[in-house]
Amino acid sequence: MSDLTHIDAGGRASMVDVTEKPVTDRTAKAAGLLRCRAETLAAVREGSAPKGAVIATAELAGMMAAKRTADLIPLCHQLPLTKVAVTIEMDEGLPGFRVAAEVRTKGVTGVEMEALTAVSVACLTLFDMLKAIDREMAIGDIKVLAKSGGRTRDWSGATP
Numbered sequence: 001m002s003d004l005t006h007i008d009a010g011g012r013a014s015m016v017d018v019t020e021k022p023v024t025d026r027t028a029k030a031a032g033l034l035r036c037r038a039e040t041l042a043a044v045r046e047g048s049a050p051k052g053a054v055i056a057t058a059e060l061a062g063m064m065a066a067k068r069t070a071d072l073i074p075l076c077h078q079l080p081l082t083k084v085a086v087t088i089e090m091d092e093g094l095p096g097f098r099v100a101a102e103v104r105t106k107g108v109t110g111v112e113m114e115a116l117t118a119v120s121v122a123c124l125t126l127f128d129m130l131k132a133i134d135r136e137m138a139i140g141d142i143k144v145l146a147k148s149g150g151r152t153r154d155w156s157g158a159t160p
Contacts, residue, residue, distance in 0.1 A: 006075050015075050021108035026149035028103050030115035032142035034126045035096040040134040045090060051129040055088045058099075058129065062086035062122030066103055066114040076113050079105050086118050088126070096137075099123055100145075112144050 008014040043049045051057075063084045070078040083104035091098050101118035103111040123139040130137060146156035 013075060015077070016109075018077060018108040021150075023106055023108055024149045026105050026107055026110050026147075028110060028112040028115040028147045029100065029145040030112070030119045030143065031098065031100045031145050032119040032123050032139065033094065033096055033098060034123045034137055034139050035094050036130060036134050036137045038092070038095045040130055040137070041090050041092065041095050041097075043133055044130070049130060050132050054126060054129045055090075055097075058122045058125035059086040059088055061125040062099070062101060062118040065121035066101065066118040069114045069117045072117060073113055077107075077109050079107050079109065079111060079114065081105050081111070081114060084114070084118060086122050088122060097123075097126055099126075110147055110150055112147055116142060116144065 005016050006014055044054050063086050065072075066084040066086075067081060070076045081103060083102065085102045087100050089098045090096075099119050099122045101115045101122070103114040103118065105111050119142050120139075123142070127137055127139060146154070148154040
């Protein structure tokens with residue numbers, strides 16, 4: 001079990017000790033989708049969705065969620081986030097919504113989980129706010145697009 005970073009010698013869960021790691025600028029970008037019917041997009045575009053400002057509410061929910069990641073995911077470190085941006089765009093071609101998040105900090109561990117949490121909760125909020133008019137929505141393709149900082153330096157691989 002010595003190769004597992006979150007398991008101690010006794011097989012118990014253990015938070016990784018990052019005390020000696022250097023503080024660096026850390027950034028992560030993530031994205032995801034919520035697919036829905038074209039009529040659902042039209043309702044949001046026209047402002048007639050029953051729960052109001054769907055996109056603004058979901059963007060705010062994603063930002064709030066990023067700040068609570070350590071409360072939601074075991075063994076994640078509490079991080080002082082310096083930037084959380086969530087953007088949601090309607091995409092007629094899906095049809096649905098494209099959700100993106102960028103998270104930054106100056107810290108000793110990365111912010112990928114915070115970016116993924118922001119996207120996930122923004123998608124869940126869209127779903128919650130639109131389920132009264134569309135029960136066939138699907139959330140998917142949630143992934144890290146890029147990260148920078150730390151020992152592994154810059155990484156970019158996934159496409160939105």
